[in-house]
Amino acid sequence: MTPTPTTSAPVATMLHPAERVRVEAAGAGLYRTVHRNSLRDVLRDLKEGAVRAVVVSVAGYDSDDRGQMAAVVREFPRVPAVAILSEVETGAGIASAVLALGNCGVKTLIDVRAPRGWHHLRSLLSAEVTADIDREMLGLLRTDLDAVAEDCWQFFEAIFSSDVRTATVRQLSTRLGVLPSTLTSRFFRARLPAPKRYLAFARLVRAARLLENPGLSVADVANHLDYSSPQSFGRHVRTLLRITAGEFRRAYDGESMVEHFRRQLVLPNREKLRDLRPLAVRLGRRHTVG
Secondary structure, eight states: OOOOOOOOEEEEEEOOHHHHHHHHHHTTTTEEEEEOSSHHHHHHHHHTTOOSEEEEETTTOOGGGHHHHHHHHHHOTTSOEEEEEOTTOOSTHHHHHHHHHHHTTOOEEEETTSHHHHHHHHHHHHHHHHHHHHHHHHHHHHHHTTTOBHHHHHHHHHHTOSSSOOOSHHHHHHHHTSOHHHHHHHHHHTTOOOHHHHHHHHHHHHHHHHTTSTTOOHHHHHHHTTOSOHHHHHHHHHHHHSSOHHHHHHHOOHHHHHHHHIIIIIGGGHHHHHTOOOSSSOOSSBOOOO
8 A cells, every 4th residue: 555645743833033944944854833923823723733842942932921831831731842942042031031931831942053952853843743643552452452451551551652752671661660571571471472572563653654754764764763773674674574664665654554563463462461460560450441
């Protein structure tokens, strides 16, 4: 099948005019910017569900806007609000503007005066492109795994969590509070695929969603998902699916990779997963997902 391109994730901005082009360039193929001249307009976009993130400039922040800036953060806590510090800012007002934004609840400040800052901004916002596929997967898994133990459900929540991405079993184990060897051995004793395999396919679900955007290359996607190189991503695809990265792009979109994940790893193993207790601290009750 040929994937249908997705619409880039919309990002509302309140920026100095000199910053708009740079922010657009940083997000080329990944997100599209909706430039606003007032936080009132940004709030309207948020209420209409029209944006997935908000980027504001330290240079363009006016202390008279603090009430509306606080409302952006307070009323929409799941929409990332990011402040950027660029070459436009000069003078003693920088520190007070940064402090004021912090007092409004803006927790993320990115210094884009160096190239790594633009990379950081792009990486942070890339997570929003795949947030919808994470939510979709968890919604389907709630039905597929309707009677699993609570700690088994926590495992699947962790690998499809949009706020904290994990690429290795060690990272996942740290998040779940269990030793990597314990987690792996419990899957092995239950005759289930290894946790590493679930993680690997979760990354391919996100990769397929990102590759729906024609403006993103395979190298871009490998970078966004923290593969060490495009070649590493290609080896990953070949190992799991026996096809090249280019063939993967042509054969799968996000939706079809969601179904592949379910057919390969979840649906054939539902009975085993219902008996799985993967965490070191065993919970005393069963949890019905829903």
